[in-house]
Amino acid sequence: MRFEHAVLIDAEACIGCGLCRDDCPAGNIVVEDGKARVLAQDCIMCGHCVAICPRAAVSMTGFDDEPQKIEEPMALDENALLVALRSRRSIRRFADRAVEPAVVERVIEAGRLAPTGSNAQDVSYVVLQGAGKDEAEAYAVRLFRRVLPLAKLVSSLARRVDVGDRFFFKGAPVALAVVAKDEVDGALAAANMALMAEACGLGVLYSGFFVTATRFSFSLRRLLGLRRGQRVVALLVIGYPAVRYRRSAPKEPAYVRRP
Ligand SMILES: Cc1cc2nc3c(=O)[nH]c(=O)nc-3n(C[C@H](O)[C@H](O)[C@H](O)COP(=O)(O)O)c2cc1C
Ligand code: SF4
Ligand code: SF4
Known part of the structure; x- marks a missing residue:
């Protein structure tokens, strides 16, 4: 708090x-x-x-957030939700179209409403757009280009990777860093945000590579304004998708134990 x-x-x-x-x-x-x-x-x-x-x-006391009356119990359509979860895909190609500021705020609002352990509400957000986004991506690119030769020695996947200028954000108009002390709190906020982004017609890519870069680049940490103990738990690249998927992709079955 x-x-x-x-x-x-x-x-x-x-x-x-x-x-x-x-x-x-x-x-x-x-x-x-x-x-x-x-x-x-x-x-x-x-x-x-x-x-x-x-x-x-x-x-x-001390909240700006007025309680809102709930007239009807929450009614999420289970079938619609399952279809949405099944058909969402990571988006890596984005249309040349800006994301409206109000939509970015909605996505952040979905993160803010996520539960946190002990109600810590310890999650914050960095909106990367325009020059700030380019600068952040350039730091991350520089770092990855330095370590890529080493990675190529041990990983065939790395040998196939080219770290281009748009390697992390794929030319999307917005990248949202979810910052938290607790990883689970940050991840839950990020999941809410991704769902909201998709509900707003946006495509989303979690950039784990960028999260890795924030662990090792002082310049990036400074740019993102990270304080001691804070870390980027998730990075959501968002924008209107330039690709449409026509069917769901196969996934492994759930591995469930019932001792
Ligand atoms: C935490 C996390 C980090 C990810 N990081 C990256 C990334 O850095 N670059 C990338 O291209 N995809 C990244 N992905 C996307 C995954 O590769 C993708 O979710 C997975 O292949 C399944 O595809 P789908 O999301 O389209 O169902 C990430 C996904 C998650 C959940
Ligand atoms: S929930 Fe019942 S006991 Fe508690 S403050 Fe309201 S009226 Fe009083
Ligand atoms: S823990 Fe929650 S329910 Fe209990 S007094 Fe505090 S705010 Fe109210």
Whole structure:
């Protein structure tokens, strides 16, 4: 958490139903004399108490994010979701078309809404476009060109690779670096973002190569503004696709154990 928050309960509005107490993952709420009371302000600030209260009696200070009323339970179409998951592909050819700023914001919003361990909300984003994107790619290209001769000694795949000027971002208009201390938090945010990008008609490529470059290039870390302990967990290259896939690709079956 980057900011200080407090959970407040409006005793006037509270009817003592106990829903907030029963749903609090931190055992941080008691109901006494028909009114809910928060025990301490060092909880994980998950907001379940805010979300569940039938009387809107609970609030949290320090957020710009107003709770929105949920009229209907979430209804994701399972078949549509499966078709979408099956038919998505990594996109490596992009149309010469800009991504609208509002669409980039939507993609980041999808990352922001992802869950994080202990509700740490420790994920941040670097938007690479224009000159900043070119500079970042140039640093990564320089690094890879230096190590490629060594890689070619041990890997036949590396022997077939040519690290061109657009090796990492494939000429796409936007690259989004997902930065986090915790890899799982960052990866979950990235997965949300990729889904949102696809829902907006964009193509997505995870650039693991670029993530590797950020581990070894000081110049890149400086450009991305990474602080101590922060790392690029995922890099999403996004843009409108210049390619259309006509069928799904085969994948290995799930390997499932049931001990
Ligand atoms: C974490 C991660 C890193 C990846 N890094 C790269 C990369 O650096 N360059 C690339 O061309 N593809 C990269 N990919 C794409 C994978 O090669 C691709 O997902 C896989 O071959 C399956 O193809 P599909 O995504 O089209 O289903 C990456 C994928 C993931 C999930
Ligand atoms: S859920 Fe709301 S109304 Fe019910 S006890 Fe908690 S604060 Fe009071
Ligand atoms: S924010 Fe979460 S952890 Fe804190 S009191 Fe409310 S439900 Fe409990």
